[in-house]
Amino acid sequence: MLRTRLDLDRIHAARRVINPVFLNTPMYRCDALGSQLGCTVSVKLETANPVRSFKGRGTELVTSLLTEQGRTAVVCASAGNLGQALSWSGRRRGLDVTVVASRQAPVAKLNRIRALGAELELVDGDFEMARERAVTVARQRDIRLLEDSLDIETCEGAATIGLELAETPVDTVLIALGGGAMATGVGYVLKTLTPGVEVICVQPMGAPAMTRSFHERRVITTESADTIADGVAGRYPIPEVLDDLLAVADDAVLVHESSIVAGMQMLLEHTGLVVEPSAALGVAAVLEDRDRFAGRHVVSVICGSNVDLDAYHRWVGRSEPE
Template sequence: MPTRLDTARIRAAREVIDPVFLDTPLYECEALEPELGCSVSIKLETANPVRSFKGRGTELVASQLTGSAAVCASAGNLGQALAWSGRKRGLDITVVASRFATPAKLDRIRALGATLELVDGDHELARDRAAEIARSTGIRLVEDSLDLETGEGAATIGLELVGTPFDTVLIALGGGAMATGIGHVLKDLAPDVEVVCVQPAGAPAMTLSWQQQRVVTTESANTIADGVAGRRPIPEVLVDLLQVADDAVLVEESSIVAGVRLLHTHAGVVAEPSAALGLAALLENRTRFAGRRVVTIICGSNVNPPDHHRWIQADR
Protein backbone atom coordinates (compact mmCIF):
# COMPACT_ATOMS: atom_id res chain seq x y z
CA MET A 1 0.00 0.00 0.00
CA PRO A 2 1.45 3.43 -0.90
CA THR A 3 1.70 6.25 1.63
CA ARG A 4 -0.11 9.56 1.24
CA LEU A 5 3.24 11.17 0.41
CA ASP A 6 4.64 11.69 -3.08
CA THR A 7 8.34 11.81 -3.95
CA ALA A 8 7.83 14.18 -6.88
CA ARG A 9 6.03 16.67 -4.62
CA ILE A 10 8.78 16.30 -2.04
CA ARG A 11 11.41 17.14 -4.67
CA ALA A 12 9.36 20.17 -5.72
CA ALA A 13 9.09 21.25 -2.08
CA ARG A 14 12.79 22.11 -2.05
CA GLU A 15 12.02 24.93 -4.47
CA VAL A 16 9.47 26.44 -2.06
CA ILE A 17 11.20 26.01 1.30
CA ASP A 18 13.47 28.88 2.32
CA PRO A 19 17.06 27.67 1.71
CA VAL A 20 17.90 28.57 5.30
CA PHE A 21 16.22 25.29 6.31
CA LEU A 22 17.78 23.10 3.61
CA ASP A 23 21.04 21.15 3.30
CA THR A 24 21.71 21.10 7.03
CA PRO A 25 25.04 19.67 8.19
CA LEU A 26 25.49 15.91 8.05
CA TYR A 27 28.74 14.46 9.33
CA GLU A 28 30.20 11.44 11.04
CA CYS A 29 30.88 12.18 14.69
CA GLU A 30 33.88 9.96 15.32
CA ALA A 31 34.03 10.83 19.03
CA LEU A 32 30.71 9.02 19.58
CA GLU A 33 31.87 5.69 18.15
CA PRO A 34 33.84 4.48 21.21
CA GLU A 35 30.84 5.33 23.40
CA LEU A 36 28.25 3.62 21.20
CA GLY A 37 30.09 0.87 19.34
CA CYS A 38 29.04 1.94 15.87
CA SER A 39 29.62 4.68 13.32
CA VAL A 40 27.28 7.57 14.12
CA SER A 41 26.55 10.42 11.74
CA ILE A 42 24.36 13.29 12.87
CA LYS A 43 22.03 15.36 10.72
CA LEU A 44 21.93 18.74 12.43
CA GLU A 45 18.40 20.08 12.02
CA THR A 46 19.09 22.75 14.63
CA ALA A 47 21.20 24.95 12.35
CA ASN A 48 18.38 27.28 11.30
CA PRO A 49 16.40 30.26 12.68
CA VAL A 50 13.89 28.14 14.63
CA ARG A 51 16.39 25.50 15.78
CA SER A 52 14.28 22.55 14.62
CA PHE A 53 13.26 20.69 11.46
CA LYS A 54 9.71 22.05 11.63
CA GLY A 55 10.47 25.04 9.41
CA ARG A 56 10.66 22.75 6.39
CA GLY A 57 6.98 21.88 6.78
CA THR A 58 5.70 25.29 7.82
CA GLU A 59 7.33 26.85 4.78
CA LEU A 60 5.16 24.60 2.61
CA VAL A 61 2.07 25.35 4.69
CA ALA A 62 2.58 29.11 4.57
CA SER A 63 3.42 29.16 0.85
CA GLN A 64 0.17 27.36 0.00
CA LEU A 65 -2.13 29.13 2.46
CA THR A 66 -5.18 30.56 0.69
CA GLY A 67 -6.21 32.84 3.55
CA SER A 68 -4.29 35.29 5.68
CA ALA A 69 -4.40 33.43 8.99
CA ALA A 70 -3.74 30.03 10.50
CA VAL A 71 -3.84 28.33 13.88
CA CYS A 72 -1.95 25.33 15.21
CA ALA A 73 -1.42 23.41 18.40
CA SER A 74 2.20 22.98 19.35
CA ALA A 75 4.49 21.68 22.05
CA GLY A 76 6.68 24.58 20.97
CA ASN A 77 8.71 23.85 17.87
CA LEU A 78 5.91 23.78 15.29
CA GLY A 79 4.55 27.01 16.75
CA GLN A 80 7.91 28.73 16.41
CA ALA A 81 8.30 27.52 12.86
CA LEU A 82 4.79 28.54 11.78
CA ALA A 83 5.28 31.92 13.43
CA TRP A 84 8.55 32.40 11.53
CA SER A 85 7.09 31.34 8.17
CA GLY A 86 3.94 33.38 8.76
CA ARG A 87 5.79 36.53 9.81
CA LYS A 88 7.83 36.42 6.62
CA ARG A 89 4.60 36.42 4.59
CA GLY A 90 2.54 38.81 6.71
CA LEU A 91 0.21 36.10 7.99
CA ASP A 92 -1.73 36.19 11.26
CA ILE A 93 -0.64 33.13 13.24
CA THR A 94 -2.20 31.79 16.42
CA VAL A 95 -0.48 29.06 18.42
CA VAL A 96 -2.18 27.06 21.15
CA ALA A 97 0.11 25.37 23.66
CA SER A 98 0.06 23.84 27.08
CA ARG A 99 0.79 26.19 29.96
CA PHE A 100 3.34 23.57 31.01
CA ALA A 101 5.30 23.64 27.73
CA THR A 102 8.99 24.55 27.75
CA PRO A 103 9.11 28.27 28.64
CA ALA A 104 11.93 28.98 26.19
CA LYS A 105 9.76 27.69 23.35
CA LEU A 106 6.78 29.79 24.43
CA ASP A 107 8.94 32.90 24.73
CA ARG A 108 10.24 32.41 21.21
CA ILE A 109 6.73 31.98 19.77
CA ARG A 110 5.80 35.34 21.26
CA ALA A 111 9.01 36.94 20.02
CA LEU A 112 8.23 35.80 16.48
CA GLY A 113 4.95 37.72 16.56
CA ALA A 114 2.37 34.95 16.88
CA THR A 115 -0.65 35.15 19.17
CA LEU A 116 -0.08 32.55 21.88
CA GLU A 117 -2.98 30.97 23.77
CA LEU A 118 -2.21 28.68 26.69
CA VAL A 119 -4.41 25.86 27.97
CA ASP A 120 -4.41 24.25 31.40
CA GLY A 121 -3.68 20.78 30.14
CA ASP A 122 -1.43 18.77 27.86
CA HIS A 123 -0.79 18.87 24.12
CA GLU A 124 -3.97 16.95 23.31
CA LEU A 125 -6.07 19.63 24.99
CA ALA A 126 -4.17 22.22 22.94
CA ARG A 127 -5.07 20.26 19.78
CA ASP A 128 -8.74 20.36 20.74
CA ARG A 129 -8.63 24.11 21.42
CA ALA A 130 -6.84 24.86 18.13
CA ALA A 131 -9.53 22.92 16.24
CA GLU A 132 -12.22 24.88 18.09
CA ILE A 133 -10.60 28.19 17.11
CA ALA A 134 -10.42 27.11 13.48
CA ARG A 135 -14.09 26.09 13.47
CA SER A 136 -15.28 29.31 15.07
CA THR A 137 -13.19 31.69 12.94
CA GLY A 138 -12.90 29.81 9.65
CA ILE A 139 -9.10 30.12 9.53
CA ARG A 140 -6.78 27.33 8.46
CA LEU A 141 -6.05 24.68 11.07
CA VAL A 142 -2.51 23.36 10.67
CA GLU A 143 -2.43 19.82 12.00
CA ASP A 144 1.10 18.54 12.39
CA SER A 145 1.68 15.16 10.76
CA LEU A 146 -1.87 14.93 9.39
CA ASP A 147 -1.30 17.80 6.96
CA LEU A 148 0.81 16.51 4.11
CA GLU A 149 2.85 19.70 3.96
CA THR A 150 4.33 18.91 7.38
CA GLY A 151 5.30 15.39 6.38
CA GLU A 152 6.54 16.27 2.92
CA GLY A 153 8.51 19.21 4.25
CA ALA A 154 10.22 16.91 6.74
CA ALA A 155 10.72 14.40 3.93
CA THR A 156 13.19 16.77 2.26
CA ILE A 157 15.60 15.66 5.00
CA GLY A 158 15.39 12.23 3.43
CA LEU A 159 16.38 13.59 0.03
CA GLU A 160 19.52 15.01 1.65
CA LEU A 161 20.35 11.61 3.14
CA VAL A 162 20.06 9.64 -0.10
CA GLY A 163 23.48 8.79 -1.47
CA THR A 164 25.13 8.77 1.95
CA PRO A 165 26.55 5.33 2.79
CA PHE A 166 24.71 4.19 5.91
CA ASP A 167 22.74 1.16 7.10
CA THR A 168 20.21 2.55 9.57
CA VAL A 169 18.48 5.84 10.28
CA LEU A 170 17.13 6.54 13.77
CA ILE A 171 14.21 8.99 13.81
CA ALA A 172 12.42 10.53 16.77
CA LEU A 173 8.77 9.51 16.72
CA GLY A 174 6.04 11.79 17.99
CA GLY A 175 3.13 12.72 15.76
CA GLY A 176 4.92 11.06 12.87
CA ALA A 177 5.64 13.80 10.32
CA MET A 178 9.40 13.33 10.35
CA ALA A 179 9.29 9.53 10.55
CA THR A 180 6.76 9.10 7.75
CA GLY A 181 8.40 11.76 5.59
CA ILE A 182 11.98 10.53 5.81
CA GLY A 183 10.80 6.94 5.80
CA HIS A 184 8.84 7.44 2.58
CA VAL A 185 11.81 8.90 0.74
CA LEU A 186 14.22 6.22 1.91
CA LYS A 187 11.89 3.35 1.08
CA ASP A 188 11.44 4.87 -2.39
CA LEU A 189 15.03 5.86 -3.15
CA ALA A 190 17.23 3.88 -0.72
CA PRO A 191 15.16 0.80 0.20
CA ASP A 192 18.06 -1.08 1.81
CA VAL A 193 18.29 1.47 4.62
CA GLU A 194 16.66 0.34 7.86
CA VAL A 195 14.19 2.91 9.23
CA VAL A 196 13.96 2.74 13.03
CA CYS A 197 11.67 5.06 14.96
CA VAL A 198 12.36 5.90 18.60
CA GLN A 199 9.92 7.10 21.24
CA PRO A 200 10.10 7.55 25.03
CA ALA A 201 8.65 4.74 27.10
CA GLY A 202 6.78 7.45 29.01
CA ALA A 203 4.93 8.55 25.85
CA PRO A 204 4.52 5.34 23.83
CA ALA A 205 1.23 5.83 21.97
CA MET A 206 2.50 5.86 18.38
CA THR A 207 4.96 3.02 18.97
CA LEU A 208 2.28 0.87 20.58
CA SER A 209 0.03 1.71 17.63
CA TRP A 210 2.74 0.67 15.16
CA GLN A 211 3.36 -2.57 17.05
CA GLN A 212 -0.34 -3.47 17.24
CA GLN A 213 -1.20 -2.05 13.78
CA ARG A 214 -4.11 -0.08 15.21
CA VAL A 215 -4.50 3.25 16.96
CA VAL A 216 -3.63 2.95 20.64
CA THR A 217 -4.23 5.98 22.85
CA THR A 218 -2.80 6.47 26.32
CA GLU A 219 -4.23 8.26 29.32
CA SER A 220 -1.06 10.21 30.02
CA ALA A 221 2.38 11.06 28.67
CA ASN A 222 5.24 11.51 31.09
CA THR A 223 8.62 12.32 29.54
CA ILE A 224 11.21 15.08 29.39
CA ALA A 225 11.00 14.74 25.59
CA ASP A 226 8.10 17.16 25.36
CA GLY A 227 8.29 17.43 21.58
CA VAL A 228 7.07 13.84 21.16
CA ALA A 229 4.71 13.59 24.13
CA GLY A 230 1.44 12.87 22.34
CA ARG A 231 -1.32 10.54 23.53
CA ARG A 232 -3.66 10.30 20.50
CA PRO A 233 -2.08 9.05 17.27
CA ILE A 234 -3.66 10.20 14.02
CA PRO A 235 -5.05 7.19 12.09
CA GLU A 236 -3.95 8.39 8.65
CA VAL A 237 -0.41 8.97 9.90
CA LEU A 238 -0.25 5.51 11.44
CA VAL A 239 -1.21 3.98 8.10
CA ASP A 240 1.71 5.82 6.48
CA LEU A 241 4.08 4.80 9.27
CA LEU A 242 3.18 1.14 8.90
CA GLN A 243 4.37 1.30 5.28
CA VAL A 244 7.79 2.81 5.96
CA ALA A 245 9.03 1.95 9.46
CA ASP A 246 11.04 -1.24 9.87
CA ASP A 247 10.94 -0.98 13.64
CA ALA A 248 9.72 1.26 16.46
CA VAL A 249 11.40 1.10 19.85
CA LEU A 250 10.87 2.66 23.26
CA VAL A 251 13.66 4.10 25.42
CA GLU A 252 13.95 5.06 29.07
CA GLU A 253 14.32 8.57 30.45
CA SER A 254 17.79 7.87 31.81
CA SER A 255 18.97 6.92 28.33
CA ILE A 256 17.50 10.12 26.86
CA VAL A 257 19.39 12.19 29.42
CA ALA A 258 22.56 10.24 28.62
CA GLY A 259 22.02 10.96 24.92
CA VAL A 260 21.67 14.70 25.58
CA ARG A 261 24.90 14.56 27.57
CA LEU A 262 26.80 12.59 24.89
CA LEU A 263 25.79 15.07 22.20
CA HIS A 264 27.00 17.96 24.32
CA THR A 265 30.24 16.29 25.39
CA HIS A 266 31.30 14.60 22.15
CA ALA A 267 29.61 16.67 19.44
CA GLY A 268 29.38 20.11 21.05
CA VAL A 269 25.65 20.09 20.31
CA VAL A 270 22.85 21.48 22.47
CA ALA A 271 20.01 19.01 21.93
CA GLU A 272 16.54 18.92 23.35
CA PRO A 273 15.54 15.48 24.67
CA SER A 274 13.55 14.57 21.55
CA ALA A 275 16.71 15.07 19.49
CA ALA A 276 18.63 12.60 21.65
CA LEU A 277 16.22 9.69 21.19
CA GLY A 278 18.39 8.11 18.50
CA LEU A 279 21.40 8.02 20.80
CA ALA A 280 19.22 6.65 23.59
CA ALA A 281 18.29 3.76 21.30
CA LEU A 282 21.95 3.09 20.56
CA LEU A 283 22.78 3.08 24.27
CA GLU A 284 20.02 0.56 25.02
CA ASN A 285 20.69 -1.69 21.99
CA ARG A 286 24.48 -1.79 21.64
CA THR A 287 24.57 -5.36 20.33
CA ARG A 288 21.90 -4.75 17.69
CA PHE A 289 23.70 -1.77 16.17
CA ALA A 290 27.30 -2.88 16.75
CA GLY A 291 29.48 -2.15 13.74
CA ARG A 292 26.67 -0.55 11.75
CA ARG A 293 26.72 2.82 10.03
CA VAL A 294 23.97 4.83 11.68
CA VAL A 295 22.49 8.26 10.98
CA THR A 296 20.36 10.01 13.58
CA ILE A 297 18.41 13.24 13.15
CA ILE A 298 19.17 15.96 15.71
CA CYS A 299 15.71 17.43 15.32
CA GLY A 300 15.65 20.32 17.80
CA SER A 301 17.64 22.35 20.30
CA ASN A 302 15.04 24.48 22.05
CA VAL A 303 15.67 23.84 25.74
CA ASN A 304 15.58 25.73 28.99
CA PRO A 305 19.22 26.35 29.92
CA PRO A 306 18.78 25.26 33.56
CA ASP A 307 17.25 21.97 32.45
CA HIS A 308 19.99 21.33 29.91
CA HIS A 309 22.65 22.14 32.49
CA ARG A 310 21.12 19.63 34.89
CA TRP A 311 21.01 16.91 32.22
CA ILE A 312 24.61 17.30 31.10
CA GLN A 313 25.76 17.29 34.73
CA ALA A 314 23.66 14.25 35.66
CA ASP A 315 26.55 11.81 36.12
CA ARG A 316 29.13 14.26 37.38
Protein backbone atom coordinates in the same frame (compact mmCIF):
# COMPACT_ATOMS: atom_id res chain seq x y z
CA MET B 1 5.40 0.65 -4.69
CA LEU B 2 4.70 2.13 -1.26
CA ARG B 3 1.05 2.85 -0.51
CA THR B 4 1.10 6.08 1.50
CA ARG B 5 -0.31 9.59 1.32
CA LEU B 6 3.10 10.93 0.29
CA ASP B 7 4.32 11.64 -3.24
CA LEU B 8 7.96 11.77 -4.35
CA ASP B 9 7.35 14.35 -7.09
CA ARG B 10 5.69 16.71 -4.59
CA ILE B 11 8.61 16.22 -2.19
CA HIS B 12 11.10 17.16 -4.90
CA ALA B 13 8.95 20.19 -5.74
CA ALA B 14 8.91 21.18 -2.07
CA ARG B 15 12.60 22.00 -2.24
CA ARG B 16 11.77 24.87 -4.59
CA VAL B 17 9.32 26.34 -2.07
CA ILE B 18 11.15 25.87 1.22
CA ASN B 19 13.46 28.70 2.19
CA PRO B 20 17.03 27.50 1.54
CA VAL B 21 17.94 28.33 5.14
CA PHE B 22 16.23 25.06 6.13
CA LEU B 23 17.74 22.90 3.37
CA ASN B 24 21.00 20.96 3.01
CA THR B 25 21.59 20.88 6.75
CA PRO B 26 25.00 19.62 7.94
CA MET B 27 25.58 15.89 8.17
CA TYR B 28 28.90 14.58 9.40
CA ARG B 29 30.51 11.59 11.04
CA CYS B 30 31.31 11.87 14.75
CA ASP B 31 34.15 9.47 15.49
CA ALA B 32 34.33 10.40 19.17
CA LEU B 33 30.65 9.61 19.64
CA GLY B 34 30.90 6.48 17.53
CA SER B 35 33.78 5.12 19.61
CA GLN B 36 31.61 5.47 22.71
CA LEU B 37 28.64 3.75 21.09
CA GLY B 38 30.48 0.97 19.25
CA CYS B 39 29.37 1.86 15.74
CA THR B 40 29.91 4.48 13.07
CA VAL B 41 27.74 7.46 13.96
CA SER B 42 26.78 10.43 11.82
CA VAL B 43 24.48 13.25 12.85
CA LYS B 44 22.05 15.12 10.60
CA LEU B 45 21.85 18.56 12.17
CA GLU B 46 18.31 19.93 11.83
CA THR B 47 18.97 22.64 14.40
CA ALA B 48 21.17 24.92 12.28
CA ASN B 49 18.37 27.26 11.19
CA PRO B 50 16.38 30.23 12.57
CA VAL B 51 13.84 28.07 14.46
CA ARG B 52 16.31 25.43 15.69
CA SER B 53 14.26 22.45 14.48
CA PHE B 54 13.20 20.60 11.36
CA LYS B 55 9.66 21.98 11.53
CA GLY B 56 10.41 24.94 9.27
CA ARG B 57 10.54 22.63 6.27
CA GLY B 58 6.86 21.83 6.67
CA THR B 59 5.65 25.28 7.68
CA GLU B 60 7.29 26.78 4.62
CA LEU B 61 5.10 24.55 2.44
CA VAL B 62 1.95 25.33 4.40
CA THR B 63 2.38 29.10 4.44
CA SER B 64 3.33 29.17 0.76
CA LEU B 65 0.09 27.38 -0.06
CA LEU B 66 -1.95 29.71 2.15
CA THR B 67 -0.45 32.73 0.42
CA GLU B 68 -1.33 31.31 -3.00
CA GLN B 69 -4.90 30.78 -1.78
CA GLY B 70 -5.19 34.34 -0.51
CA ARG B 71 -5.59 33.22 3.08
CA THR B 72 -4.47 35.62 5.79
CA ALA B 73 -4.47 33.63 9.04
CA VAL B 74 -3.60 30.22 10.45
CA VAL B 75 -3.72 28.50 13.84
CA CYS B 76 -1.93 25.46 15.18
CA ALA B 77 -1.48 23.55 18.41
CA SER B 78 2.13 23.08 19.32
CA ALA B 79 4.40 21.61 21.94
CA GLY B 80 6.72 24.47 20.98
CA ASN B 81 8.74 23.77 17.85
CA LEU B 82 5.91 23.78 15.31
CA GLY B 83 4.63 27.03 16.77
CA GLN B 84 8.00 28.70 16.35
CA ALA B 85 8.36 27.46 12.80
CA LEU B 86 4.85 28.51 11.79
CA SER B 87 5.40 31.91 13.39
CA TRP B 88 8.64 32.38 11.45
CA SER B 89 7.21 31.26 8.10
CA GLY B 90 3.95 33.10 8.63
CA ARG B 91 5.62 36.39 9.53
CA ARG B 92 7.77 36.16 6.41
CA ARG B 93 4.61 35.91 4.30
CA GLY B 94 2.47 38.43 6.20
CA LEU B 95 0.12 35.88 7.81
CA ASP B 96 -1.55 36.26 11.18
CA VAL B 97 -0.43 33.25 13.23
CA THR B 98 -2.07 31.93 16.39
CA VAL B 99 -0.39 29.21 18.41
CA VAL B 100 -2.16 27.27 21.14
CA ALA B 101 0.15 25.59 23.62
CA SER B 102 0.09 24.01 27.04
CA ARG B 103 1.16 26.06 30.04
CA GLN B 104 3.44 23.10 30.76
CA ALA B 105 5.47 23.68 27.58
CA PRO B 106 9.07 24.82 28.07
CA VAL B 107 9.23 28.54 28.78
CA ALA B 108 12.05 28.98 26.26
CA LYS B 109 9.83 27.69 23.45
CA LEU B 110 6.89 29.87 24.48
CA ASN B 111 9.05 32.97 24.69
CA ARG B 112 10.40 32.41 21.18
CA ILE B 113 6.89 32.01 19.78
CA ARG B 114 5.98 35.38 21.27
CA ALA B 115 9.20 36.95 20.00
CA LEU B 116 8.34 35.87 16.47
CA GLY B 117 5.11 37.87 16.61
CA ALA B 118 2.48 35.14 16.92
CA GLU B 119 -0.57 35.34 19.13
CA LEU B 120 0.05 32.74 21.83
CA GLU B 121 -2.85 31.18 23.71
CA LEU B 122 -2.06 28.94 26.68
CA VAL B 123 -4.31 26.19 28.00
CA ASP B 124 -4.28 24.02 31.07
CA GLY B 125 -3.45 20.37 30.44
CA ASP B 126 -1.19 18.78 27.84
CA PHE B 127 -0.72 19.01 24.10
CA GLU B 128 -3.95 17.14 23.39
CA MET B 129 -5.88 19.86 25.23
CA ALA B 130 -4.10 22.46 23.12
CA ARG B 131 -5.08 20.58 19.97
CA GLU B 132 -8.74 20.63 20.98
CA ARG B 133 -8.60 24.36 21.61
CA ALA B 134 -6.91 25.01 18.26
CA VAL B 135 -9.75 23.22 16.50
CA THR B 136 -12.21 25.53 18.26
CA VAL B 137 -10.24 28.67 17.37
CA ALA B 138 -10.09 27.67 13.71
CA ARG B 139 -13.82 27.09 13.60
CA GLN B 140 -14.72 30.30 15.44
CA ARG B 141 -12.46 32.50 13.31
CA ASP B 142 -12.94 30.57 10.07
CA ILE B 143 -9.18 30.25 9.54
CA ARG B 144 -6.89 27.43 8.47
CA LEU B 145 -6.06 24.87 11.13
CA LEU B 146 -2.61 23.38 10.67
CA GLU B 147 -2.51 19.86 12.09
CA ASP B 148 1.00 18.50 12.35
CA SER B 149 1.48 15.07 10.78
CA LEU B 150 -2.13 14.92 9.54
CA ASP B 151 -1.56 17.76 7.07
CA ILE B 152 0.54 16.19 4.36
CA GLU B 153 2.64 19.35 3.88
CA THR B 154 4.22 18.79 7.30
CA CYS B 155 5.20 15.26 6.30
CA GLU B 156 6.43 16.13 2.82
CA GLY B 157 8.37 19.11 4.10
CA ALA B 158 10.14 16.86 6.58
CA ALA B 159 10.61 14.33 3.79
CA THR B 160 13.12 16.64 2.14
CA ILE B 161 15.48 15.54 4.93
CA GLY B 162 15.25 12.11 3.37
CA LEU B 163 16.33 13.43 -0.02
CA GLU B 164 19.51 14.71 1.61
CA LEU B 165 20.10 11.54 3.62
CA ALA B 166 19.73 9.38 0.53
CA GLU B 167 22.84 10.97 -0.97
CA THR B 168 25.15 9.22 1.54
CA PRO B 169 25.51 5.44 1.97
CA VAL B 170 24.31 4.49 5.47
CA ASP B 171 22.91 1.39 7.13
CA THR B 172 20.39 2.74 9.64
CA VAL B 173 18.58 6.03 10.24
CA LEU B 174 17.22 6.76 13.71
CA ILE B 175 14.27 9.17 13.84
CA ALA B 176 12.48 10.65 16.83
CA LEU B 177 8.83 9.58 16.78
CA GLY B 178 6.06 11.85 18.01
CA GLY B 179 3.11 12.65 15.77
CA GLY B 180 4.94 11.01 12.90
CA ALA B 181 5.58 13.77 10.33
CA MET B 182 9.35 13.33 10.27
CA ALA B 183 9.27 9.55 10.61
CA THR B 184 6.79 9.04 7.78
CA GLY B 185 8.34 11.69 5.53
CA VAL B 186 11.95 10.61 5.89
CA GLY B 187 10.99 6.95 5.95
CA TYR B 188 9.01 7.26 2.73
CA VAL B 189 11.88 8.84 0.81
CA LEU B 190 14.47 6.40 2.10
CA LYS B 191 12.34 3.35 1.34
CA THR B 192 11.61 4.72 -2.14
CA LEU B 193 15.15 5.73 -3.09
CA THR B 194 17.35 3.55 -0.86
CA PRO B 195 15.17 0.63 0.27
CA GLY B 196 18.07 -1.20 1.92
CA VAL B 197 18.43 1.50 4.58
CA GLU B 198 16.88 0.50 7.90
CA VAL B 199 14.43 3.07 9.30
CA ILE B 200 14.01 2.89 13.08
CA CYS B 201 11.74 5.22 15.02
CA VAL B 202 12.46 6.03 18.66
CA GLN B 203 10.05 7.16 21.35
CA PRO B 204 10.21 7.54 25.15
CA MET B 205 8.70 4.84 27.32
CA GLY B 206 6.78 7.60 29.05
CA ALA B 207 4.98 8.53 25.81
CA PRO B 208 4.60 5.24 23.90
CA ALA B 209 1.31 5.67 22.03
CA MET B 210 2.62 5.69 18.45
CA THR B 211 5.15 2.92 19.08
CA ARG B 212 2.52 0.69 20.65
CA SER B 213 0.23 1.48 17.74
CA PHE B 214 2.98 0.54 15.28
CA HIS B 215 3.48 -2.87 16.85
CA GLU B 216 -0.23 -3.56 17.34
CA ARG B 217 -0.97 -2.24 13.82
CA ARG B 218 -3.91 -0.26 15.20
CA VAL B 219 -4.34 3.01 17.05
CA ILE B 220 -3.48 2.71 20.74
CA THR B 221 -4.08 5.78 22.92
CA THR B 222 -2.72 6.47 26.38
CA GLU B 223 -4.27 8.34 29.28
CA SER B 224 -1.13 10.31 30.04
CA ALA B 225 2.38 11.09 28.83
CA ASP B 226 5.29 11.48 31.22
CA THR B 227 8.62 12.31 29.63
CA ILE B 228 11.15 15.11 29.46
CA ALA B 229 10.96 14.78 25.65
CA ASP B 230 8.01 17.16 25.40
CA GLY B 231 8.25 17.39 21.63
CA VAL B 232 7.13 13.78 21.17
CA ALA B 233 4.68 13.46 24.05
CA GLY B 234 1.45 12.82 22.14
CA ARG B 235 -1.28 10.49 23.40
CA TYR B 236 -3.58 10.09 20.39
CA PRO B 237 -1.98 8.72 17.20
CA ILE B 238 -3.59 9.83 13.95
CA PRO B 239 -4.87 6.80 11.99
CA GLU B 240 -3.75 8.08 8.56
CA VAL B 241 -0.26 8.78 9.90
CA LEU B 242 -0.04 5.34 11.47
CA ASP B 243 -0.92 3.76 8.13
CA ASP B 244 1.92 5.67 6.49
CA LEU B 245 4.33 4.71 9.26
CA LEU B 246 3.51 1.04 8.92
CA ALA B 247 4.42 1.26 5.23
CA VAL B 248 7.81 2.95 5.64
CA ALA B 249 9.34 2.09 9.03
CA ASP B 250 11.21 -1.10 9.86
CA ASP B 251 10.85 -0.80 13.61
CA ALA B 252 9.84 1.46 16.47
CA VAL B 253 11.52 1.21 19.86
CA LEU B 254 11.04 2.71 23.32
CA VAL B 255 13.83 4.09 25.49
CA HIS B 256 14.17 5.00 29.15
CA GLU B 257 14.41 8.57 30.43
CA SER B 258 17.85 7.87 31.84
CA SER B 259 19.08 6.93 28.36
CA ILE B 260 17.65 10.13 26.89
CA VAL B 261 19.54 12.19 29.46
CA ALA B 262 22.72 10.19 28.88
CA GLY B 263 22.30 10.78 25.15
CA MET B 264 22.02 14.52 25.69
CA GLN B 265 25.18 14.49 27.76
CA MET B 266 27.07 12.42 25.19
CA LEU B 267 26.04 14.77 22.39
CA LEU B 268 27.32 17.70 24.42
CA GLU B 269 30.58 16.01 25.39
CA HIS B 270 31.46 14.40 22.07
CA THR B 271 29.88 16.72 19.48
CA GLY B 272 29.49 20.03 21.32
CA LEU B 273 25.75 20.04 20.61
CA VAL B 274 23.18 21.31 23.12
CA VAL B 275 19.98 19.51 22.17
CA GLU B 276 16.49 19.08 23.49
CA PRO B 277 15.53 15.62 24.79
CA SER B 278 13.72 14.55 21.61
CA ALA B 279 16.93 15.05 19.63
CA ALA B 280 18.79 12.58 21.86
CA LEU B 281 16.39 9.70 21.24
CA GLY B 282 18.55 8.17 18.50
CA VAL B 283 21.63 8.05 20.72
CA ALA B 284 19.48 6.65 23.52
CA ALA B 285 18.36 3.81 21.25
CA VAL B 286 21.95 2.81 20.53
CA LEU B 287 22.85 3.03 24.22
CA GLU B 288 20.10 0.56 25.07
CA ASP B 289 20.90 -1.98 22.35
CA ARG B 290 24.56 -1.67 21.38
CA ASP B 291 24.74 -5.15 19.86
CA ARG B 292 22.01 -4.34 17.35
CA PHE B 293 24.00 -1.44 15.89
CA ALA B 294 27.55 -2.76 16.27
CA GLY B 295 29.54 -2.40 13.06
CA ARG B 296 26.83 -0.40 11.31
CA HIS B 297 26.82 3.17 10.01
CA VAL B 298 24.04 4.85 11.95
CA VAL B 299 22.61 8.31 11.32
CA SER B 300 20.75 10.08 14.09
CA VAL B 301 18.59 13.01 13.04
CA ILE B 302 19.15 15.83 15.53
CA CYS B 303 15.67 17.28 15.29
CA GLY B 304 15.64 20.21 17.73
CA SER B 305 17.62 22.32 20.16
CA ASN B 306 14.93 24.45 21.77
CA VAL B 307 15.57 23.56 25.38
CA ASP B 308 15.13 25.39 28.65
CA LEU B 309 18.70 25.85 29.81
CA ASP B 310 17.92 25.53 33.53
CA ALA B 311 16.26 22.17 32.91
CA TYR B 312 19.07 21.17 30.57
CA HIS B 313 21.73 21.83 33.20
CA ARG B 314 19.75 19.81 35.75
CA TRP B 315 19.51 16.88 33.36
CA VAL B 316 23.03 16.71 32.05
CA GLY B 317 24.50 17.49 35.44
CA ARG B 318 23.03 14.42 37.09
CA SER B 319 23.76 11.81 34.40
CA GLU B 320 26.83 9.86 33.45
CA PRO B 321 27.07 8.24 29.99
CA GLU B 322 26.62 4.49 30.08
